[in-house]
Each structure stands twice: as C-alpha cells, then as structure tokens.
Amino acid sequence: MSEAGNEGESGATLVEGPDTVEDLQRRVRRLRRRLKTAESEVRRVRSGLSEARHDLPATVERTIEQVVAERLSFLGEHHLRNLATVVSDLELAGVPGIMIEAGTARGGSAIVIAAAKAAQRPLVVYDVFDTIPAPGEQDGEDVHDRYRTIAAGEARGLDGEVYYGYREDLHAEVRESFARLGVTVEEHAVELVKGLFEDTVHPQGPVAFAHLDGDWYDSTMVCLERIAPRLSVGGRLVIDDYYNWSGCRRAVDDYFEGRQGFELRERAKLHVVRTTP
Structure with a gap:
C-alpha cells in the first residue's frame, strides 16, 4: 500500500x-x-x-506440421521444433548411441524425433500404451489431483478429444500414426516397447539422446538411473515435465544433486548435457 x-x-x-x-x-x-x-x-x-x-529439413518441418494438425502431441510446434533441432544437432556432431523416448502418449513427439534423426540410428519408444500408472509417495498434491481426474475418467485430450489413456489399443494406433505420416517404424529403426518403465527400460549400449516424459517421480527416477549413466559425452536428456509436475522436478533434483559430469541447462524444457565420461 x-x-x-x-x-x-x-x-x-x-x-x-x-x-x-x-x-x-x-x-x-x-x-x-x-x-x-x-x-x-x-x-x-x-x-x-x-x-x-538452425534450419530444419523440409521433411521434418512437414512432419511437425502434421503432428500439430492431427493433435498427436500435447507439445506445441515450438517444443517439437526444439526436439527436432536437438536431434539434428546431435547427428551433425556425431554423438554415438541410440535415441530414446520414455512416455509417448499418442506418439507425436516420437514421430518428430524419428523424422529428424538418421534413419539407421535406433529409436526405442517406451510406454505402457494405456492409462498412466498411479503416482507415489514422492509426488506432490498437484500430481495426485491430476491422477484422480485421470482415474475418474474425466481427463480430456486436446480440443476435447478422447484422452490418450482411454483409447483402445494405443500401441497399434501409434504405430499406424508413424506410417500415416510417412515415418514408418521399419524404415526408421523405431521400436515401440510396451510396459512399465521399471520392467522395460534397460538400455545396453551408449545413448545419444533421451526425451523423458514420465510425469511422476518414480517413472522419472527409474529412467534417470538407467539412462543417464549410459549417456554419451555430448549426449542430451530433455526432461519434459520438470517445470510442470512436482514429482518429476523432485526426481531430477534428487538424482543430479552432487553428481558430476552433467550440466543442467534451462530451455523451454530442462536439458541435461553429459560433459565428461
């Protein structure tokens, strides 16, 4: 006053x-x-x-436009272009390893990543392809409120469409979306792996890039524990929900606290770059 x-x-x-x-x-x-x-x-x-x-190839730009037009991702055009740019830069730099997306919903961001990477480089996409698992004790009330809405069948997709977690055979739908947009899983070395992260995420070799979209604490933490140690020098993690959900933010903060060899960079999404072996 x-x-x-x-x-x-x-x-x-x-x-x-x-x-x-x-x-x-x-x-x-x-x-x-x-x-x-x-x-x-x-x-x-x-x-x-x-x-x-950074000018993206016309094919990648068209893919982004199609993903946005078909509402295949909760990410907007800006965020999708950012993912494609990161992937393209990693290809130009020759950073070794596979690429990963953990949490894909309707597959839009994975399709963009697949379009932007070299066709022969493997992309492994992990998801339950069903309703998201329940959060845990490490998640805040914001997360539990959101999950109650989802569990009650009251969540909505973009523009009021059916929420992705309520769709029948989401795995097949995502695979069909790859093909419809001209980025077939066969021709772009994409593997769609269905199951809980704790059961499925076990990369065996180096990782060049991972887009982590697990939302909650436990799902984010298991991905960090299993993927970050395999990240190549110069490789990058993009943490989708660091600024959105308390559980994801806490998992990232807990994992990287005092940990050497990684640089956290604030962008439209949080980026983590491996700086030393």
Missing part, C-alpha cells in the same frame, strides 16, 4: 497502517507468479533464438 497520507474533513492527515501479514503474503504470491512467467518467457526466447539459427 502507499504510505502517502490522505487529508480528512478535519484537515488532519490520515496515515494508512502497515501491510498485514496476509497482504504481504498475497503480494509475495503475485510476485512469484510474475517471476515464474518471466522465467518461462526467458527460456522460450532463448530456445527460439537457438532454433532460429
């Missing part, structure tokens, strides 16, 4: 009292929201500047 006084009818100066604790708390919350918005905008602009310096 302003500390300037107001003149009353008597001519006396009425001085407003100090802010209450509740007033200060509200102001802090508003400032935090503004700061979060500003930080997000800075990340978006930085990422956009990086992408502006």
Whole structure:
C-alpha cells in the first residue's frame, strides 16, 4: 500500500497502517507468479533464438506440421521444433548411441524425433500404451489431483478429444500414426516397447539422446538411473515435465544433486548435457 497520507474533513492527515501479514503474503504470491512467467518467457526466447539459427529439413518441418494438425502431441510446434533441432544437432556432431523416448502418449513427439534423426540410428519408444500408472509417495498434491481426474475418467485430450489413456489399443494406433505420416517404424529403426518403465527400460549400449516424459517421480527416477549413466559425452536428456509436475522436478533434483559430469541447462524444457565420461 502507499504510505502517502490522505487529508480528512478535519484537515488532519490520515496515515494508512502497515501491510498485514496476509497482504504481504498475497503480494509475495503475485510476485512469484510474475517471476515464474518471466522465467518461462526467458527460456522460450532463448530456445527460439537457438532454433532460429538452425534450419530444419523440409521433411521434418512437414512432419511437425502434421503432428500439430492431427493433435498427436500435447507439445506445441515450438517444443517439437526444439526436439527436432536437438536431434539434428546431435547427428551433425556425431554423438554415438541410440535415441530414446520414455512416455509417448499418442506418439507425436516420437514421430518428430524419428523424422529428424538418421534413419539407421535406433529409436526405442517406451510406454505402457494405456492409462498412466498411479503416482507415489514422492509426488506432490498437484500430481495426485491430476491422477484422480485421470482415474475418474474425466481427463480430456486436446480440443476435447478422447484422452490418450482411454483409447483402445494405443500401441497399434501409434504405430499406424508413424506410417500415416510417412515415418514408418521399419524404415526408421523405431521400436515401440510396451510396459512399465521399471520392467522395460534397460538400455545396453551408449545413448545419444533421451526425451523423458514420465510425469511422476518414480517413472522419472527409474529412467534417470538407467539412462543417464549410459549417456554419451555430448549426449542430451530433455526432461519434459520438470517445470510442470512436482514429482518429476523432485526426481531430477534428487538424482543430479552432487553428481558430476552433467550440466543442467534451462530451455523451454530442462536439458541435461553429459560433459565428461
């Protein structure tokens, strides 16, 4: 509040009292929201500047346009271009290893990754291809609220479409989407692996790139524990939900706390780069 006084009818100066604790708390919350918005905008602009310096092949641009038009990803065009740019840069740099997506929903981001990488480089896509597993004790209330909505059958897809977790035979649907967009799994060395991450994610060789979209704590942590040690120098993890869900953020913070050889870079999504063996 302003500390300037107001003149009353008597001519006396009425001085407003100090802010209450509740007033200060509200102001802090508003400032935090503004700061979060500003930080997000800075990340978006930085990422956009990086992408502006990198022209993607016309085939990749068309794939991104199709994915957006068919609503095959919760990621917007900006984020999809960022993924494609990272993949293209890794190819140009010759970073060795397979590529991974852990959590694909309707397959849109995986299709973009497959289109941007070299056709012969393997891409392994892990997902339950069903309703997302329940969160655990390490996840915050935001996560549990979201899961209650999903479990109740009340979640909605983009533009009110059927939520991906409620679709019948999502595995077959994703495979068909790859083919329909001209990025067949056979011709682009893509493997779609169905099951829980804890049962399926076991990369055996080097990893050049991984897009981690597991949402919750446990699913994110198991991917980090099994993929990050195999990440090649110069390789990159893109953590989809670090800024969105408390469980994912906590898993990343817990895993990388005090860990050497990795650099966390704030972009439109959180990027983790392997800097030393």
